[in-house]
Structures are given as structure tokens and as C-alpha cells.
Amino acid sequence: MRFLLDDEQREFARSLDALLTAADTPAVVRGWAEGHPGPGLTLWRRLADAGVFALAVPEVYGGVGPLPVETAVALMELGRHGVPGPVVESVAAGVLLGGVGGPVAKEWLPRVASGTAVVSLVLEGYGPYALDADVAEAVFSVAGDELRLTRGPGEPTPSMDPARRLFRPGAGGEVVATGPKVREAARAAGTWATFATAAQALGCGEALLRATVAYVKQRTQFGVPVGSFQAVKHRLADTLLGLEFARPLLYGAAVELAEGSPGAGAAVAAAKVAAGEAGYAAARTALQLHGAVGYTEELDLAWWLRRARPLRDAWGTPSACRARVLQG
Structure with missing residues (x-):
């Protein structure tokens, strides 16, 4: 196995580092924690323009993925700079909706990849909380063979990190896909x-x-x-x-x-x-x-x-x- 990044991947990391350094990310994090997500959402769109949220979205839905190595490169840089928001959840949602396919994928994945939609995610077996659901346009959740879409953050829960706000989505939501492929x-x-x-x-x-x-x-x-x-x-x-x-x-x-x-x-x-x-x-x-x-x-x-x-x-x-x- 080859564990060294190639020149293009290293340049991708350098470009993200430069973008996030220029964005004064600590100030963005402070604003996010204080309930002022505007600068964070602006940074979100800039990251989308750099291709971050397209990495796990299949090409047929406007993405370039799935590209796990480039995803690792990007998420390491975002973690190094402390970028707030449901970044992981958006990446995983790209994989989830890409696997489910159908109308829900066609509606949401191009918007996730382009950064025009911020989404969060709850999966059975990983806890009941959706990260930063208050700034997400939609929260996707899976229980058994059902994929549901919920709008609205639900009930807030105290978090160790004020810049990682947790919410328990409300019961119900629209069922957008069912069947074994959802699981x-x-x-x-x-x-x-x-x-x-x-x-x-x-x-x-x-x-x-x-x-x-x-x-x-x-x-x-x-x-x-x-x-x-x-x-x-x-x-x-x-x-x-x-x-x-x-x-x-x-x-x-x-x-x-x-x-x-x-x-x-x-x-x-x-x-x-x-x-x-x-x-x-x-x-x-x-x-x-x-x-x-x-x-x-x-x-x-x-x-x-x-x-x-x-x-x-x-x-x-x-x-x-x-x-x-x-x-x-």
C-alpha cells in the first residue's frame, strides 16, 4: 500500500490551509459558538467552492467522489483549523443519499456538493443527536429501513464544546426512502x-x-x-x-x-x-x-x-x- 500523498493531494492541503488561515477561523468559531453563524456559513460556501463537500458525492449527482484519500486530506485541514459546522455529517450524508439514490438524492446531493444546503445526520447506533441542526436546512435520520427528513433543529442538548451544538430531532419527519438499500x-x-x-x-x-x-x-x-x-x-x-x-x-x-x-x-x-x-x-x-x-x-x-x-x-x-x- 502507498501511504504518501501525491503532488496534487499535497497542493489541495496547502490550498485549504491558506484559505482557512486567511479566513481567521478562530473568530469564525467564536461567532458560531455565540449563535452568529453568518461568517461560518460564508466560510462553508468557500470550502464548497474548493470542492470539499463534493468529495463524497457521486459524480452523477454533481460531485467528484467518492474520494476517501482527498476526504482525509480535507478533514485533517478542517480539524487543524477548527472549522465549525456539521462537516462530517455532510460528508456522510453524501454517501448515504448516493447509496439510496432516487428523488431524494437528485434533490439534495447537488446542493450538498455546491454548499448551498447545509445538512446534518443521525444514524441508528451512533447516538440520537444531530450536530448543529439549528443551522442545517434538513436533518436526515435512519432507523431500520427508513430514511426520514426532518426540518427544524428539535430539542437542544448541552455540549462540552459550545461550537458543537447538539439537538435531538423531533419525532416523525417525512419518510423519503425505504427498503434494504437504506440500511x-x-x-x-x-x-x-x-x-x-x-x-x-x-x-x-x-x-x-x-x-x-x-x-x-x-x-x-x-x-x-x-x-x-x-x-x-x-x-x-x-x-x-x-x-x-x-x-x-x-x-x-x-x-x-x-x-x-x-x-x-x-x-x-x-x-x-x-x-x-x-x-x-x-x-x-x-x-x-x-x-x-x-x-x-x-x-x-x-x-x-x-x-x-x-x-x-x-x-x-x-x-x-x-x-x-x-x-x-
Whole structure:
């Protein structure tokens, strides 16, 4: 297997990094958390113009996918910059509706790919909450062999991360598709959601490590940077190892998905465990080495600290993913 990105994929990552850096994403995240999604939705459309939301949408519906490797590249960058919104859910919805086909796919997938529609998603077995349903035009949910479309956010639920608002969709909704293919499409969508969340978690962990390394070079104690202390170096090295070991698992899972391998589900679960745990470990390291300043909301770091644990658990907890790996 080849785990190195090609020149085009690396340029895609660089272009997204430049776009998100210029967009002042921390300010966008703060606005999103405070209930002002306008700048976030503007950024959403710019990401759509860059092709992010078309990566999992089949070409017949206006997308360019499914492209798992490019999806991993994009979601890592979005996780590194802390982009808010139901990004993972939109990617998974592309897989779900593409698998179901029919009128619902023709109506919604071109809009998802172009960024003119923001959607969220609830799948049986992954929890009852829809992420950022208050800004989504529609929430798709699957239970058994039924695919339902619900408009309106439903009941809000407290969240560890104010920029990741959770809602429990109301009962009912319009049934837009039924049958065995709904269940099969939902299974594939769940795997893609787990995969995309792993990429986000890895990007989040890398951002936390980068910020922490920069901080310990500046903070001094006993007249020298704290980053020169051996214990600090060891902690940062352990964090880096965790992130670097997760990366090939993520790329390996992308290759398995691209090839339609029967072991893709287990590979994705392994990547999610590694990336989720590595990202959360990076958050703990960042908080410890920043000290009390790491708790303050004035520091942009706080938004990444709050996100690491929800990403570890979203779309497959560590225990659930380990069980999936053991199933093979």
C-alpha cells in the first residue's frame, strides 16, 4: 500500500490551509459558538467552492467522489483549523443519499456538493443527536429501513464544546426512502462518518501540539524556556509519536475504502481509535504545559481543547471501535 500523498493531494492541503488561515477561523468559531453563524456559513460556501463537500458525492449527482484519500486530506485541514459546522455529517450524508439514490438524492446531493444546503445526520447506533441542526436546512435520520427528513433543529442538548451544538430531532419527519438499500447505505455512511471524524481528530491534535511547542519555546522559568526541560521534551515527543502513528492508519483506511475492501470497516475503526486517542492526548499535553492560561476563553487554544474529547467519542467511541476491530 502507498501511504504518501501525491503532488496534487499535497497542493489541495496547502490550498485549504491558506484559505482557512486567511479566513481567521478562530473568530469564525467564536461567532458560531455565540449563535452568529453568518461568517461560518460564508466560510462553508468557500470550502464548497474548493470542492470539499463534493468529495463524497457521486459524480452523477454533481460531485467528484467518492474520494476517501482527498476526504482525509480535507478533514485533517478542517480539524487543524477548527472549522465549525456539521462537516462530517455532510460528508456522510453524501454517501448515504448516493447509496439510496432516487428523488431524494437528485434533490439534495447537488446542493450538498455546491454548499448551498447545509445538512446534518443521525444514524441508528451512533447516538440520537444531530450536530448543529439549528443551522442545517434538513436533518436526515435512519432507523431500520427508513430514511426520514426532518426540518427544524428539535430539542437542544448541552455540549462540552459550545461550537458543537447538539439537538435531538423531533419525532416523525417525512419518510423519503425505504427498503434494504437504506440500511446498506446507512452502514456505509456510518463508516465514512467514523473515518471523517478520525481525520478531524488527527488535525485537531496536530494543531494542539503545534500551539504547545510554540508556547514552551516562549515561556521561561529559571531564566530558560520551559521547552528545554527534559520532562517537557519527553511529553511532547510522546504526543508527537501518537499523532504520527495514527496518520498511516488513517491513510491505510482511506486506501481500503477506495478499493472497497471487506476489511475497510475494521481499518476505519482502528484509525478512529488511534486518531481520537492521540488527539485527546495532545489536548491533555497542551493543557498541562500551558498551565492556567490554557483554561481561559481568551486564548484560541481553548476551542481546540474543548473539541478533542468530543471528536474522540463522536461517530464511534474508543470501546466501540476496538470491538469493531476485533470483529475483523
